[in-house]
Amino acid sequence: xxxxxxxxxxxxxxxxxxxxxxxxxxxxxxxxxxxxxxxxxxxxxxxxxxxxxxxxxxxxxxxxxxxxxxxxxxxxxxxxxxxxxxxxxxxxxxxxxxxxxxxxxxxxxxxxxxxxxxxxxxxxxxxxxxxxxxxxxxxxxxxxxxxxxxxxxxxxxxxxxxxxxxxxxxxxxxxxxxxxxxxxxxxxxxxxxxxxxxxxxxxxxxxxxxxxxxxxxxxxxxxxxxxxxxxxxxxxxxxxxxxxxxxxxxxxxxxxxxxxxxxxxxxxxxxxxxxxxxxxxxxxxxxxxxxxxxxxxxxxxxxxxxxxxxxxxxxxxxxxxxxxxxxxxxxxxxxxxxxxxxxxxxxxxxxxxxxxxxxxxxxxxxxxxxxxxxxxxxxxxxxxxxxxxxxxxxxxxxxxxxxxxxxxxxxxxxxxxxxxxxxxxxxxxxxxxxxxxxxxxxxxxxxxxxxxxxxxxxxxxxxxxxxxxxxxxx
Numbered sequence: 198x199x200x201x202x203x204x205x206x207x208x209x210x211x212x213x214x215x216x217x218x219x220x221x222x223x224x225x226x227x228x229x230x231x232x233x234x235x236x237x238x239x240x241x242x243x244x245x246x247x248x249x250x251x252x253x254x255x256x257x258x259x260x261x262x263x264x265x266x267x268x269x270x271x272x273x274x275x276x277x278x279x280x281x282x283x284x285x286x287x288x289x290x291x292x293x294x295x296x297x298x299x300x301x302x303x304x305x306x307x308x309x310x311x312x313x314x315x316x317x318x319x320x321x322x323x324x325x326x327x328x329x330x331x332x333x334x335x336x337x338x339x340x341x342x343x344x345x346x347x348x349x350x351x352x353x354x355x356x357x358x359x360x361x362x363x364x365x366x367x368x369x370x371x372x373x374x375x376x377x378x379x380x381x382x383x384x385x386x387x388x389x390x391x392x393x394x395x396x397x398x399x400x401x402x403x404x405x406x407x408x409x410x411x412x413x414x415x416x417x418x419x420x421x422x423x424x425x426x427x428x429x430x431x432x433x434x435x436x437x438x439x440x441x442x443x444x445x446x447x448x449x450x451x452x453x454x455x456x457x458x459x460x461x462x463x464x465x466x467x468x469x470x471x472x473x474x475x476x477x478x479x480x481x482x483x484x485x486x487x488x489x490x491x492x493x494x495x496x497x498x499x500x501x502x503x504x505x506x507x508x509x510x511x512x513x514x515x516x517x518x519x520x521x522x523x524x525x526x527x528x529x530x531x532x533x534x535x536x537x538x539x540x541x542x543x544x545x546x547x548x549x550x551x552x553x554x555x556x557x558x559x560x561x562x563x564x565x566x567x568x569x570x571x572x573x574x575x576x577x578x579x580x581x582x583x584x585x586x587x588x589x590x591x592x593x594x595x596x597x598x599x600x601x602x603x604x605x606x607x608x609x610x611x612x613x614x615x616x617x618x619x620x621x622x623x624x625x626x627x628x629x630x631x632x633x634x635x636x637x638x639x640x641x642x643x644x645x646x647x648x649x650x651x652x653x654x655x656x657x658x659x660x661x662x663x664x665x666x667x668x669x670x671x
Contacts, residue, residue: 215577221605224311228284231299240288240295241280247423248279252430252614264429266437275426280371282422284318293321297422310374315496318380321424323420325386325394327632328364329671333357339370341671342391343398348482348671352376356383361639363632365391367425388633390432397424446515453560456529456541458552466522469551473520476547483521489529489540491515512581533591534559564615602663606629618664628669 221342232241249260256262264272276444284296294296296319304312326339329348336346337357342365349370356379365387369380386394401421402413413421444450460461464483473479473487480488482649491514518540529544541555602614608630609617617623635657661667 211416223317223368224307227303227306227504228296228315229297230278231303232283232295236290237295240286240290241283241417242255243288243569245279245422248275248282248426249430251433252427256434264301271433274382274384276378278323278367278426279385279423281319281380281382282323282426283313285321285419285422311594314371314373317373318369320373320415321369321380321414322358323369323382323422324418325365325367325425326370327671328360328366329362331360331362331467339368343418345413349377351379353379361636363636367394367429384429387436388581388629390428394424394428395533397421397428412444445509445532445536448532449535453536454529454534454537455529455558456531456537457556457558458527458529458544458548459554460525460527461551461553466525467529468550469522471564472547472551476543478517479520487520488516488532489518489520491517498581523650529555591655595659598657598660602660608633614660623670624666627664628666631657631664631666631670 199483222388228630234237249263252258253260253262259271259278263275273559280352284294287293292301296315300307300315307315324344325342326349327342328337328339330338333356334357336350336352337360339351340348367382369387370377370380371380372378381524398413398421401424402417459577460466470484474481478490480490480494482488488515518529521528521530527544527548529540531540534603544552604613605611606617608625609626612623615629616628619626638657661670
């Protein structure tokens with residue numbers, strides 16, 4: 198039995214404060230206080246065991262260790278998933294269900310909206326959804342990947358600021374006051390976690406040797422609520438513990454930024470080079486290349502929580518980035534978002550109107566490893582306007598992906614997209630692959646400059662049509 202003694206009050210308090218994205222009018226403080234009664238605490242321990250027992254026991258961990266590994270926010274989100282599952286359960290004690298009993302005894306204290314939210318949670322189910330048509334700060338469409346049916350319009354303000362097209366999320370979507378809203382426990386699913394969840398659901402409902410997802414009713418999903426937490430947690434712990442985060446010495450996640458500043462008309466390389474040499478920390482390698490070095494007086498004690506990767510000069514100074522003159526463009530290369538922003542500010546202050554607006558390309562480590570990079574350095578070095586540079590990048594991406602349609606893809610069982618699209622199961626895999634490409638492209642967007650990377654604005658529409666899977670783009 199997993200003990201929740203000592204963490205229940207802390208977890209509940211933190212969940213109320215920051216672990217739940219629901220509107221503030223959906224107040225559950227009274228219900229959580231009611232849960233502290235001995236009979237309900239014992240029932241919650243049973244649900245807590247369902248969600249976390251197998252993982253914690255196999256890893257010889259306590260629930261607090263999840264906070265240490267994944268962070269407090271994820272630990273409280275997981276706690277929220279178990280709590281919301283608990284609200285749907287019927288137990289063999291007086292009152293049977295905590296929501297029913299609480300509203301019967303204390304409902305007079307709650308406003309109508311809070312009572313409606315509690316009743317909606319009482320009959321809610323956890324399911325896996327595919328996100329489409331995101332309107333940041335307002336809403337998104339959720340397509341149920343398990344039960345099917347018409348996509349649901351979800352009113353949501355916070356999560357929609359980070360959700361992207363084709364994201365997969367495990368969540369409870371509940372109706373409250375003529376709107377569908379998210380409950381507090383929302384988990385983003387990878388393709389691997391999705392496959393693991395579907396395997397677990399097939400085994401639970403007696404479809405061990407069948408690839409197709411069995412038809413599940415709401416009562417089935419209510420009984421399987423803990424599997425969503427389990428599948429997500431196993432996948433996330435494996436990725437987190439087996440693949441340490443890559444960071445620079447400042448503690449920033451590695452993310453490779455290439456920032457290009459076109460020279461203003463009439464400005465020559467010699468004039469730019471002379472000004473670069475006046476910037477503190479710029480160490481010239483040759484007439485067109487500089488290493489941007491950290492201030493030697495700065496405290497460079499290690500700040501990383503993962504694997505640290507950075508470049509050192511012979512004298513021990515950390516390289517923050519590089520500057521290079523190519524044609525009529527000044528290139529700034531850095532390995533983090535923070536350094537890129539610092540470098541852009543520094544160069545714009547130094548050069549003023551001698552340089553134009555920057556064009557930024559961003560790649561994460563995963564993106565560089567997951568797919569062949571699209572090279573655009575040669576043509577973008579000509580100092581052309583950003584809108585023309587974008588056309589060049591998109592033409593190169595067209596050529597790259599047109600070649601890819603005839604090459605084996607791991608996600609498609611090492612078949613080419615054209616080959617896979619010839620069968621019904623393969624068409625579904627091709628659609629998932631295209632959604633993955635679009636999703637990863639969208640996630641390259643720089644939140645400080647959403648127009649910076651032309652690759653985020655590339656349209657994959659033609660690939661859907663050419664492969665004949667447009668009908669699966671829902």
